[in-house]
Amino acid sequence: MGWASSRMMETNPNSNLETYLSAGDSSADNPSLTVEGAIANLKQRKDLGQRYYAAWWLGRFRVREPEAIAALLEALEDETDRTPDGGYPLRRNAATALGKLGDRQVVPPLIKCLDCPDYYVRESAAQALERLGDPTAIPALRKLLDGGVQAARQFPGKPHLVQPYEAILEALGTLQAKDAIAAIEPFLEHFVEKVRYAAARAMYQLTGNPVYGERLVRALERDDLQLRRSALMDLGAIGYLPAAEAIADTLAENSLKLISLKGLLEKHLENQSPAAILSPESIRVMQLMDTLL
């Protein structure tokens, strides 16, 4: 497979929409860094741009070496790379990368990041904690919902809310935070649609009640393409099988529909005995996928 190996193997265990949408070919297919080079770039202090890129690169190529993890943990406390309004770009990339490496030792420092003054660091940390799947993160995530929907307002002068509610709700759902159900439920009525969908997604994961899956199915009919895309990713993540036809029919890119249907089928198969892998449901999903190629 010479022709194929010239392309860099790309894998992504997270079907997070933002990750997907920002995945460009140019940088991803340019493996100009080596593992040693990336770690060295992350450790040096002269070129902030190189540090920032190296942090992303180590996550992207799943470099799980202790030296890489140590350097990323150090980057989580970085004070040098600052945006004009006080953000910590390097910390954001480091948190995201640590989420991809699958080493749960980094959970406590990521939990600490949930208190970072930079909204985007908190968001990256919440997403990373969701990926790592460690329930010890639940209380700290749950705490960010304090004040409930009342407190979940727009941050004055910024294009975001006071907390990264979408990421928080999604993480609580994935981490099976059953104790947080009462805290999550009111967010089904939040004034931001994506937050409502994140709440529906979490409620489905925590209760298995199809009412919440159906909310996401209805989101596939919204006029806003971004909302439809987001619902596709949510339905794939929760594996809501009755959504299969609606997913195939919604107006969005076939690539996203295929990823969503893949999520549905994988979730369905988790609960099947090996003999029932080719159940009528899984055949139905594959037939839909075939038509979307």
Place this chain on the structure above:
Amino acid sequence: MVIDEEVKSLIQAVDKADSAEGLLEAVKALVAVRHEAAIPTLIEVLGYNNPGAAVAAVEGLIDIGEAAVSHLLEKIDGYNYGARAWATRALAGIGDPRALDLLLDAASNDFSLSVRRAAAKGLGSIRWSNLPAEEVLPAQNKVLDTLLLVSQDVEWVVRYGAVVGLQSLSSATAKTLPHFEKQILARFEQMLEIEPELIVRVRVQLALQQIEEKTGRRGDGGKDNAGGKGEEGKGKDLYL
């Protein structure tokens, strides 16, 4: 060709559409009449950078079928990348052997995974009867080799497309070329062993089951190889 007044006015509606939604509706209406006179307009829509309308136009062109092939092949070289990708998808859907060289190249070399996966599926459903008899076998050999190669693509969805293509090829050549089926089944068995993505392994199992239902033959596809977890391939390109 005499164009009915109705088709003419539907074409005008596409030309005049001044919003994304309006364009989509106009294209859908034009597609619905399945008229050959719509072909140039539908091909033009592929270049508008409007994914919704392009999807509808591709479906319309596939529906019209062979009559669209020469238009598509004629236009495809002068196209920007996005429109080229859509045109390739239309040709893959039509399955006319005149597009064979283009599809063989697209399946293994195109930059976009959505073009590779569509071309892989399309290679499996080429209408062989449209090709002069002496050209069929060499062309089928090329398709088999290409699909076997594409079944090793880096992207899960392209490998999935290759499985669909191989299954169709096996079914199209079952009577004339029994050794094709043998090679395809052997590759499927191998994929059950080494394919990292659950969903691709399950699709292979489905292919094996359906081939067995047709022929009564089977490799060893019944054993459970679908367990385990692989990493998910990442989609790179949008709007396709």
